[in-house]
Amino acid sequence: MQNKILNLLYNTKDYVSGQQISDSLGVSRQAVNKAVKTLRDKGFGIESATNRGYLLTSTPSFLCEEAVKLFLNTKLIGKSLTVLDSVTSTNDYIKKLGSEGAEAGTVVLAREQTAGKGRLGRVWQTKKDDGIALSVLLRPELAPSEISSITPLSGLAVCRAVNDFCMLDSRIKWPNDIIIGRKKLVGILTEMSAEFDKVDYTVTGIGINVEHTTFPDEISHKATSILLETGRHIDQNKFVATVLGYLEQELVLNRYILSGEALADYQSLCATIGRQVTFTRGNRQISGMAVSISQGGELEVMLSNGTIATVNSGEVTVQGIY
Numbered sequence: 001m002q003n004k005i006l007n008l009l010y011n012t013k014d015y016v017s018g019q020q021i022s023d024s025l026g027v028s029r030q031a032v033n034k035a036v037k038t039l040r041d042k043g044f045g046i047e048s049a050t051n052r053g054y055l056l057t058s059t060p061s062f063l064c065e066e067a068v069k070l071f072l073n074t075k076l077i078g079k080s081l082t083v084l085d086s087v088t089s090t091n092d093y094i095k096k097l098g099s100e101g102a103e104a105g106t107v108v109l110a111r112e113q114t115a116g117k118g119r120l121g122r123v124w125q126t127k128k129d130d131g132i133a134l135s136v137l138l139r140p141e142l143a144p145s146e147i148s149s150i151t152p153l154s155g156l157a158v159c160r161a162v163n164d165f166c167m168l169d170s171r172i173k174w175p176n177d178i179i180i181g182r183k184k185l186v187g188i189l190t191e192m193s194a195e196f197d198k199v200d201y202t203v204t205g206i207g208i209n210v211e212h213t214t215f216p217d218e219i220s221h222k223a224t225s226i227l228l229e230t231g232r233h234i235d236q237n238k239f240v241a242t243v244l245g246y247l248e249q250e251l252v253l254n255r256y257i258l259s260g261e262a263l264a265d266y267q268s269l270c271a272t273i274g275r276q277v278t279f280t281r282g283n284r285q286i287s288g289m290a291v292s293i294s295q296g297g298e299l300e301v302m303l304s305n306g307t308i309a310t311v312n313s314g315e316v317t318v319q320g321i322y
Ligand code: BTN
Pocket: 088, 089, 090, 091, 092, 113, 115, 116, 117, 118, 119, 120, 122, 124, 126, 132, 133, 134, 135, 177, 186, 187, 188, 189, 205, 206, 207, 208
């Protein structure tokens, strides 16, 4: 009901009388008054004027479930969407939902994580309203060996959302860190649950630095935020709706496969290509020039003897970045 009232006010862009709202939603005037009060308590600016009714004047800028839903324009991703005030890790939370049968497209967001996880066993900090923690549950009908594109496609989607919404020039550090210049803005952790020949679900966990003005000493030289880069406070709800829109475009419409136009777009946004990189094979450190990305998202590196090595996971150090 709150979502319906919001949609009505948002789409009318003028005063709507309490009577009109109660008629079109088939609820009592009392119920409308109560819902408006709840929405105001959640941070929506709703003016009321005698004989005119209600006018939506502002929406909350911090993460709020009703506000993300108001701006969302997707079919699958976000069909079920929850914003939590605080959680250990949105990836862990949504994995539990996945194992209990939650539908594909389920999204969980949190304003704070107390035990956020990064790649390779690292910690990912999301302090209250400083960063956005977002996890998406998908159920692609693929074999485990076929889902390697999910990671780069998610990176492509977030990079395009950042550039479009924040008017920034972010790039992708293979496989899916989003960077601005030499500094990291977004980290993505993909996890999956699968049987031998079939994926049960995948989880794409995205951590975005939004309002940070400082970072812990160990990462301050290589981390940045939207506020630091633009000098502006963004509307986090509109931004999340934009990110989810691009994720649907890149993942669902491309049927989870990095090829054709998506592969060309990824390569043109990938800051790793054309740089010297170092990666680990067994216990050897190998260096070479990153030359391209394969269908499916592996990094192709030309070694000094002219052969091409294919790198599909793990840590890659990129000269000039990190
Ligand atoms: C990395 O760059 O190391 C990946 C960071 C991924 C962080 C996100 S925040 C939302 C989701 N929940 C987690 O616990 N981790 C991911």
